[in-house]
Amino acid sequence: MDAMSRVDSRSTQAVIPGPRRPPSMPRQRSRTRALVGVLVLLAGGLGAMLLVSAAGGRVAGVAVTARVAAGEPVPADAIGRIEVAPAAGVEFVRWEQRSELAGLYARTELLPGMVLVAGMVTGDAPVRDGRVVGLSLGEGRFPEELAVGDRVDVVQTGTGMTLAGSGVLAREVRVYSISDLGDALPGSERAVSLLVPEDQAMAVAQAAAAGDVVLTVIPGGG
Secondary structure, three states: OOHHHHHHHHHHHHHOOOOOOOOOOOHHHHHHHHHHHHHHHHHHHHHHHHHHHHHHOOEEEEEEOOOEOOOOEOOHHHEEEEEEOOOOOOOEOEHHHHHHHOOOEEOOOEOOOOEOEHHHEEOOOOOOOOEEEEEEEOOOOOOOOOOOOOEEEEEEOOOOOOOOOOEEEEEEEEEEEEEEOOOOOOOOOEEEEEEEOHHHHHHHHHHHHOOOEEEEEOOOOO
């Protein structure tokens, strides 16, 4: 091979580059990005779990938005939606059950802000022969076996905040409804509604508000 051929061969080798590998990202940067991706996924999953937990901890209930007198129907424009936390022993009326309120009546007076529970409504015909009076009774002011439908005497003890003396305020009135307050344990406070003759209802309500009422059950009066 002559001198000219050797020169051309060197020139060709110098001009034509060899195969190159594509540049690669540093390994440390790849690991960092992968770690960030995993953390984002974990955070998103945790957030979704928290949202589901928060949503599942409350239920849509029915709130009273307008006064409904005892014995009156519960109209659709007197209720609204409210989120409530489920409680043991409390049977809330669910929002999806609101259509079932048609044809039902208020057992006791319903006031704005109340959360509706099953014991507050009834399918019985409206009360026409008296007034439904609500009482909050503590331990010792009612027999433990007291039940809806019992007939009781309403006795004023004279130990409350009223200046009136003791005596029977109403005789043989019917227990209209009973619901537990607080922890629903034996001896705990109860809300008791009585069907009282209209001319005696005011006296019973005043004595009850003063905490000066005791109920005595008439045997066989149910």
